[in-house]
Amino acid sequence: MTDILPSTFAIIPLAAAIGLVVLTVASALRTRTYGRRLAAGDILWPAAHIALLAVMAYLCHAGMCIFEPGALVIFSLVVEAAGALTLARSAIAGVLDRMDPASGRILRPVRDVALMTAASVLSVWALERAWNAQYARIPILFFGVAVLVVLLAMLALYFAGQRTGALCTLAVAVCGGFGVAQYFIQQFKSAAILPSDLLALQTAAAVSGGYTYQIDRAVAESLIAVAVALTCLSFIQPAPAPERWRRAARVGVNLCCAGAVAAAMALGFTTVNFEEALDFTYDRWWPIATYSSCGFIPSFIAVAQDLPIPEPDDYTDEQADEAEDALVAAYDATLGQNPSRIAAEQQFAEVKPAIITIMNESFSDLSVYDGLREAGYTGPAYYNSLSDTLQRGCLMASTNGGGTANSEFEYLTGNSIAFVGNGKYPYQLYNLSNIDSLPKQLAALGYRSRAVHPQSPTNWNRSMVYPQLGFEDFISNDDFDEDAPHYHSGVTDRVTYDKVLEHLREDDGPQFIFDVTMQNHSGYDAGTVPEDEPMDFAPAGVTDANLLTQLNTYLTCIEASDRDLTYLIDQLRTIGRPVVLVFFGDHQPNMTTALNDVLYPGEDNLSHQWRLFESTYFVWANYDVAGNDQMSFNQELSINELAAQMLYMIGAPLTDYQKALLASRSEITSISANGYRGADGLCYELDANSPYRSLVDELRTIQYRNFARKIR
Incomplete structure (x- = not known):
């Protein structure tokens, strides 16, 4: 990589800008001397070129230019000449x-x-x-x-x-x-x-x-x-x-x-x-x-x-109803008759536990990358050692490196970006007031819903979307102390957990709290975590120093999140009220694209991309959930199925749409914008002619009625 130009080189574009200013002033004076009218363009056209030169001078002075001095000279001369020509x-x-x-x-x-x-x-x-x-x-x-x-x-x-x-x-x-x-x-x-x-x-x-x-x-x-x-x-x-x-x-x-x-x-x-x-x-x-x-x-x-949600071929509401009814019937005949589910239903009606969801920014277990695991990284230690979860496993996201709002959307509504369209952000594009959501569902059961995010409430349009989804309260950056502890990219996970615990202790009624953390947000440049903490893993074949820095900075952030998770679980174990905790990462960090390319060259496209969208989750409770031995049952899910699976395990009532989602899992274990995994263990593209194509079409049709028809 070319070295950063020393700040002293800023004099080159600055001198060119000054020279062009002199020429412009001289031209203006000459025009007036000959008695001609000075037009606005006589000043504004060269001014645009002067601005380009001034910006380049600032970038050089700030150490933001990584090219050769010769290129800077050429830039300055050409832009100055172009500006002079306008005169x-x-x-x-x-x-x-x-x-x-x-x-x-x-x-x-x-x-x-x-x-x-x-x-x-x-x-x-x-x-x-x-x-x-x-x-x-x-x-x-x-x-x-x-x-x-x-x-x-x-x-x-x-x-x-x-x-x-x-x-x-x-x-x-x-x-x-x-x-x-x-x-x-x-x-x-x-x-x-x-x-x-x-x-x-x-x-x-x-x-x-x-x-x-x-x-x-x-x-x-x-x-x-x-x-x-x-x-x-x-x-x-x-x-x-x-x-x-x-x-x-x-x-x-x-x-x-x-x-x-x-x-x-x-x-x-x-x-x-x-x-x-x-x-x-x-x-x-x-x-x-x-x-x-x-x-x-x-x-x-x-x-x-491609932004509009396309209507499925030969779509009718009746067709969607029939497809959902068939899956609901399958659920009622199988999962709905499970003795564990029946026992949990009876318990839930009496207990009404608080339901806490932590969507942890960029949290993932990168030990899924063989080269990193071979280099000695085994993932977040406490997270992986938690042995009394109701369920845990790989969580398929529809985004990598960003797009947090789409993971929120999938979790809170049960709808998959797979059938909305990759690259679309429902939080920004649609009014969600008429859409079914987890907060609205729980409100019907007497729950108060709160959202927590230590950033501006206008980010991802949350200040408008959260009320549309049924949240009664939104705790945002203005509700956190200015001197609250920060780590890397924001207030620590623990600070947000203390907000959650505060509401649990002050309000003994049924609550649903959705906490979106900020600490681990990209970028992962050197110097963004304490000097004595960075990890030092170097997978074989990864020679890019910048990539290694980003990787180890990220892993250091995950270690900090793991410590804060330990604190949260310890607090919930002794809080004195029944609590269910859903914890998941919204997506992998952005640098995994480069890491994936280095560690897995020459792979087929499907396998290569699939790995980038693997996140992780667990569902945990601080009380004995009826019908569940809480022995960390491992199962792959997609984010849009996670809420339904959690409600099923704790015995909470389910909507017909959620029952359909759960019933479909006998054939499709996870689905996202990147494809789906069939019961045969193989991964398929969304439009692939697989043994599960008809079920994919049915799910698309059901979601179209459940979502797209309601946002028109």
Whole structure:
């Protein structure tokens, strides 16, 4: 890896910025000297280039540039030259006008389209160059489509801006901004920016402080393209309209043209299926692979077109009812007749235990990676040694490295992201007021539901979603002491556990408390945990020092969580009231993508990706649950089944939907956005022609009625 540029190199772009300021001021004075009017563009166009140079100077000064000094010199010279060229825009435009015998009606539109086309090509190149190491391999058709999309957007902005290049700069800025943003997302999470991520910008901003931000040469080259594109647009100027009525008419015509182009783009988005038109299929497991090979814009549009929840083939409510009734009947004839379940039902009616769920941020047992286990790591010790759980095992999540809200959604509603769509965030997209949920179900049994999360209540739209799901109280960051102990990325797990214990002790009525911790959130850079604590595991074959640092920082966080879990269990054992505890991790940490690639090269795609979505869980009680020997029965589940399984074991009433989920487990042991495991022990993709395909279709149909029909 290239070393970080010393902060003293900031003088290079700073000097270029100062030089461009001097040229701009000199040009402005010269214009005034000759008695000509100084237009706003004479200042604003070079100002954009000055801003790029100033930003680069700041990044260098802050130690955020990891490329060669020569690249910095090239960046500074090219951006300064591009900015200086904008100072000649009026003179050059005048020369072109004098060449046009039709007073600008012929050459000017041709010139404008040519300049916008050049700017569109540069914008798409800037978007891809910033992050995509495979950008040169993108098929020309896909690159051309991306350019066409940007060109149409520029054309609409061109007309809306009264045939100037001013508003067209928005398209350039968006492309450049997405390129840089995707660069950082790629660095931190090995993921792609999805359309639904745009609805989670506030959440992303709130949790972005734990990362180290540095740019490489690719980003610098991307910004050069942005600068040149802006210069191209600076030469787009309208012909003067001497008469007032013509100026007014021109404004109206231009706005109509802008609306027509925008309407054509909207019509194309709704009627042209990009996957079919371009003959490709985006990878719904791992969209970043498609983004890399097919380009950001075609892939992004394909994902956006897939956002609506598709109706199953030949769907009817009656068909969904029949499928659910059949599974409920199977449950009633088997699981519902189990003597253990009947005994637990009788006990639950009398006991009404408090139900606590800890969704621990990024908690997982990475000893599932053979190389790490062979290096001596055996997982969180206390967690794995807990011998009196009702049930525990592997928990299949629908997300890796992020997307906590989707794990929440699956647990609290019983609906699987598998049938909502990968890359969609229900918390951001839908009103969940009419959706069945665990808090609403327990409220009908006399429970008070509380949510705990030591972060901003607006993250993932929780302040709106939690009341929709039936939570009566939401304990968020404002309810924690400012001086509460912190670890790594937030207040400690133990601090949140104390909040849970406080409510258990102060309110002796039936309670459901859902605690979403923050301590283990990414990133996992060096120095984010106490110096005397970091672990030191080095799996064979892992030579990347940065990856090893992130891995051991993460494992150190899990060790801290394990200590806090010990505290919580000890407190619950002596709290003096019956409590059921559900503990699970929402997803694996983001660095496991790189770890998986190093430790398991050459694997088939299904096996390789499956491992990344394995989390872990247990269900525990501090009292003897009737019909259960509490000997840590091990069973794989998916997150959307976890609440139903917990309620079944403790004897709580179940909805028909939950009964259907439990009955389906005789054939499908777990299901997530990444596929499912059949009773034969094999893993299958969601659309695979497996022995369980008909049951998958039935579950899709039932969930469509249970969820999609209620959010319309």
